[in-house]
Amino acid sequence: MVFVGVNLASLKYMPTIAAARAETSRDPVQEINLTAKSWGYDISSRQIEAGRPVRFSGKSSDTQHGFAVYHPSGRMLFTMMLMPGLTNPTTLVHTFREPGKYKVRCLEYCGIAHHGMLDELTVVARN
Amino acid sequence: MSIASTIVQNTPLFGRMFTVDKSSGLEEINAWPALMIMTSFVWLAVAGVLGLVMPATQLFELESDLFYTTLTLHGAALTFPFTFQLMAGVGLHRSAGCVGKPVTGWLPAAAYISMNLGSALLTVAVLMGLKVSLVVMYPLPLVGAQMGIWSMNAVILGFTGIYLVLACMILFYPLLVLKMLFFGRKRPELILSERSLNDPGMLGMTLSALTLLVTGLPLVAVGTTLVAALYGIIPMSMAAWAAEPVVFQYSFYIFAHNLMEAMALMVMSAMYATLPLYLADGTRELFSKKLANTALWILLLTSLTSFLHHFITLYPNQPAGLSYWGNIMSWGTGVGAAISIFTVFATIWQHGLRPEPAIIAMLMGWVLYILDGASAVVTSNVAWSYMLHGTMWQSGHTMTVIVAMAIMWLGALYHHYPVITGRNLDPVLGRWFIRLFSVGGIGAALAMLAGGAAGMPRRYADWTQEGWMLYGNLILLFGLVLGASLVVYAYNLLKSREIPAATGERVVPA
Numbered sequence: 048m049v050f051v052g053v054n055l056a057s058l059k060y061m062p063t064i065a066a067a068r069a070e071t072s073r074d075p076v077q078e079i080n081l082t083a084k085s086w087g088y089d090i091s092s093r094q095i096e097a098g099r100p101v102r103f104s105g106k107s108s109d110t111q112h113g114f115a116v117y118h119p120s121g122r123m124l125f126t127m128m129l130m131p132g133l134t135n136p137t138t139l140v141h142t143f144r145e146p147g148k149y150k151v152r153c154l155e156y157c158g159i160a161h162h163g164m165l166d167e168l169t170v171v172a173r174n
Numbered sequence: 175m176s177i178a179s180t181i182v183q184n185t186p187l188f189g190r191m192f193t194v195d196k197s198s199g200l201e202e203i204n205a206w207p208a209l210m211i212m213t214s215f216v217w218l219a220v221a222g223v224l225g226l227v228m229p230a231t232q233l234f235e236l237e238s239d240l241f242y243t244t245l246t247l248h249g250a251a252l253t254f255p256f257t258f259q260l261m262a263g264v265g266l267h268r269s270a271g272c273v274g275k276p277v278t279g280w281l282p283a284a285a286y287i288s289m290n291l292g293s294a295l296l297t298v299a300v301l302m303g304l305k306v307s308l309v310v311m312y313p314l315p316l317v318g319a320q321m322g323i324w325s326m327n328a329v330i331l332g333f334t335g336i337y338l339v340l341a342c343m344i345l346f347y348p349l350l351v352l353k354m355l356f357f358g359r360k361r362p363e364l365i366l367s368e369r370s371l372n373d374p375g376m377l378g379m380t381l382s383a384l385t386l387l388v389t390g391l392p393l394v395a396v397g398t399t400l401v402a403a404l405y406g407i408i409p410m411s412m413a414a415w416a417a418e419p420v421v422f423q424y425s426f427y428i429f430a431h432n433l434m435e436a437m438a439l440m441v442m443s444a445m446y447a448t449l450p451l452y453l454a455d456g457t458r459e460l461f462s463k464k465l466a467n468t469a470l471w472i473l474l475l476t477s478l479t480s481f482l483h484h485f486i487t488l489y490p491n492q493p494a495g496l497s498y499w500g501n502i503m504s505w506g507t508g509v510g511a512a513i514s515i516f517t518v519f520a521t522i523w524q525h526g527l528r529p530e531p532a533i534i535a536m537l538m539g540w541v542l543y544i545l546d547g548a549s550a551v552v553t554s555n556v557a558w559s560y561m562l563h564g565t566m567w568q569s570g571h572t573m574t575v576i577v578a579m580a581i582m583w584l585g586a587l588y589h590h591y592p593v594i595t596g597r598n599l600d601p602v603l604g605r606w607f608i609r610l611f612s613v614g615g616i617g618a619a620l621a622m623l624a625g626g627a628a629g630m631p632r633r634y635a636d637w638t639q640e641g642w643m644l645y646g647n648l649i650l651l652f653g654l655v656l657g658a659s660l661v662v663y664a665y666n667l668l669k670s671r672e673i674p675a676a677t678g679e680r681v682v683p684a
Contacts, residue, residue, distance in 0.1 A: 121629060131313065
């Protein structure tokens with residue numbers, strides 16, 4: 048029962064489901080493109096509106112990197128694996144509910160300054 | 175006298191722990207396993223020192239370079255030349271005694287040399303600057319050289335070392351096991367406890383060797399191509415396909431994931447073989463051989479494709495359907511584990527247990543293995559993977575599976591030790607080892623999992639960014655307890671006493 052229950056319940060967290068929901072939502076999806084390279088990120092926009100779905104599309108230009116977003120309380124919201132050499136970006140749709148400063152960290156070990164690969168997103172209240 | 179026995183006998187300190195008993199006529203099944211086990215303890219000592227340096231770099235705010243150097247070496251030494259080599263040594267001794275065939279010839283020598291020479295070369299490469307963690311993080315080695323962080327010579331040396339270690343795990347060791355099980359003449363004087371392939375204790379051994387061989391072949395193809403290109407044997411353009419990160423990563427995890435599953439199969443088979451020998455009523459039978467074998471087959475079939483859970487967060491480059499398949503198969507391994515847990519408990523409930531250190535250590539490893547299984551199914555779930563991948567949760571999972579296997583094999587070694595050396599271990603020290611190892615292993619696992627759930631990144635030099643030092647201190651504390659337990663175990667080996675000749679009995683291992 049646990050086996051079936053948990054795995055059926057987790058279907059709604061599948062990235063395809065989140066992406067489909069975003070497509071059918073009344074709010075237009077905010078697109079954010081990012082490229083990771085040792086040891087930083089190029090991010091198309093660091094300002095996000097709360098309550099509006101955001102599609103993160105990420106690539107890596109050198110080695111393997113991560114793109115993990117942390118809630119201001121320190122809790123991790125999600126992470127994405129960015130592998131170099133791929134034609135398509137890694138994507139994920141997420142809707143931020145609360146305004147605040149959200150830290151970004153690389154969670155794929157990428158060398159001697161891995162722990163310094165940090166960035167920040169600002170989620171602002173909706174007008 | 176075998177060359178392996180001679181090396182053991184002439185090795186300072188560690189040689190005293192494993193000097194082979196030559197009076198029993200079993201040197202042909204004792205010598206190479208003794209050398210492998212002894213060398214695994216040398217690497218354990220190296221890993222222990224490195225494990226102490228890691229927190230010291232943070233405590234004294236040394237260069238993060240040093241943290242990543244020790245992180246890479248500590249992880250690699252514990253996983254490959256310690257745990258795998260310990261398993262290989264004890265496992266070979268067990269197989270040889272079950273089928274009555276010697277562990278001699280070029281294959282054990284090739285397995286031993288490739289594992290230890292490879293590990294030594296990798297160590298030198300890491301000291302030369304190559305800091306890639308124990309999972310290589312390809313293409314980091316090449317990118318680091320391009321960025322001038324380490325030299326191309328370090329990359330070539332490191333890749334050569336990794337290639338030799340893989341040659342041991344994927345080719346020499348499985349071929350040695352399969353050769354022993356299926357070929358060669360049985361010698362009655364070497365049989366300690368005869369078993370057929372239908373016995374759960376032997377079936378797991380066979381499935382494990384086949385898993386290593388089959389799932390490792392893609393990585394052998396990729397690794398051979400890359401190493402050949404690095405040495406200029408073939409042009410780089412011919413190795414372009416193997417140098418693709420996605421090709422390397424998938425072939426790496428098809429093997430690396432199944433390496434852990436193969437080691438789990440091997441350790442389950444050791445449990446199935448050893449438990450009946452410690453039953454209180456002397457029946458020497460499992461509750462059900464059919465159930466035990468079913469668990470092994472389920473574990474094998476589900477684990478083969480569950481490696482896909484490593485790439486859930488790569489969506490859509492790994493399609494969601496494949497990720498979900500990896501999720502379901504990972505949970506499927508839990509079905510095999512549940513059946514084996516039932517078999518073990520039902521056997522003990524039905525026949526009672528003689529609580530001797532060898533079997534209690536194996537059962538404590540079993541408990542850790544179950545705890546680890548629970549952490550594994552959580553992180554392999556498509557929903558939770560997005561919140562746990564890359565955190566200390568996964569380090570906790572990896573560390574716990576290795577620690578669980580280590581204590582189970584140390585328990586199995588406790589059982590085999592009298593046959594190999596002709597000496598007995600002290601049961602009081604044996605029980606202290608189990609107590610300390612259990613506290614350290616379970617404590618470190620829980621501290622790492624809690625840190626991961628709180629978002630603490632793995633392979634990360636700076637734990638002060640979000641107050642993760644609390645978890646770091648707990649990991650250090652329990653790590654020290656774990657280390658103390660191993661010191662007790664080693665001390666027990668050092669002060670082992672000869673079995674009185676008057677008993678005249680042959681100690682019968684699994």
